[in-house]
Amino acid sequence: MKIVFLDVKTIGEDIDLSGYEKLGEVIKYPFSSTDEVPERVTDADVIILNKVQINEQSIGAAKKLKLVCVTATGTNNLDKDYLDRRGIAWRNVAGYSTDSVAQHTFAMLFYLLEKLRYYDDYVKEDRYTNDTVFTHFEEVFYELSGKTWGIIGLGNIGRRVASIAEAFGAKVIYSSPSHSAPQKGYCQVAADTLYASSDIISVHAPLNPYTENLIDKQAFSKMKKSCIFLNLGRGPIVVEQDLCDALEQGTIRAAGLDVLCTEPMDPENPLRRIKDSRKLLITPHVGWASVEARTRLMDIILGQVTEFFNAMPKQD
Secondary structure, three states: OEEEEOOHHHOOOOOOOHHHHOOOEEEEOOOOOOOOHHHHOOOOOEEEEOOOOEOHHHHOOOOOOOEEEEOOOOOOOEOHHHHHHHOOEEEOOOOOOHHHHHHHHHHHHHHHHOOHHHHHHHHHOOOOOOOOOOOOOOOOOOOOOOOEEEEEOOOHHHHHHHHHHHHOOOEEEEEOOOOOOOOOOOOEOOHHHHHHHOOEEEEOOOOOOOOOOOEOHHHHHOOOOOOEEEEOOOHHHEOHHHHHHHHHOOOOOEEEEOOOOOOOOOOOOHHHHOOOOOOEEEOOOOOOOOHHHHHHHHHHHHHHHHHHHHHOOOOO
């Protein structure tokens, strides 16, 4: 068996992949452009990738290919009709990053809620040294307890965030962009109700026709001026120009983003001009990437590859 990793750097160099070498020959490419893929997968039995586009153009010459594994939950980069026509199986992984993304959600919230950048700078700039009083709270902040937390997209991550928010004493409500049936034990509300009622809003939904450009100027206009908005779903769920306007005009208090419409960040992204860390925090799509989550991800894929080939009829 020949296993080809097309963009292994998206997994990280600190993750042990030696288990794959027990299955056969392993070839690792840090990154692969669309033009480079055809030659690199010509004699591959398995290809493992994150963002590479998989279609007739990229894998048409891969005559031995049997399995495509995506090191993510989303599979928008796979031409599934083409794979079905070729009889090529595909796998993705769900649930591996639930705790990691939930943790990052709260890290972002508390950075914004408690103005941590301001207070860290206050001390490190020596303004606290020999100050007149023992405390300094020029930038006010509030408790999470008693606040309403609105969640858009109540999947595994959304439910984990909900349980942590409730442990802090917050009231949790949620809305379903696809208008799915209510989930037992959770308070489902209409989107407009969520916008108007929530002190914190976090997005944990996938990108689909229901969610693309969901959070736009109209949505921001319905939110509280004190609202902290967090997007840990997918970048195109938010209209970035509208978010920029909402922050600059004081329509909402602050925003934290771990995802953007274009990744890496587009030089023309309007959010680049907001430098005030009390208003905007952006992290580079890192919420999913704890060491434990990445290890779990690659262990699951190793199991998928092993199971797939163990299930194949043995050839004489």
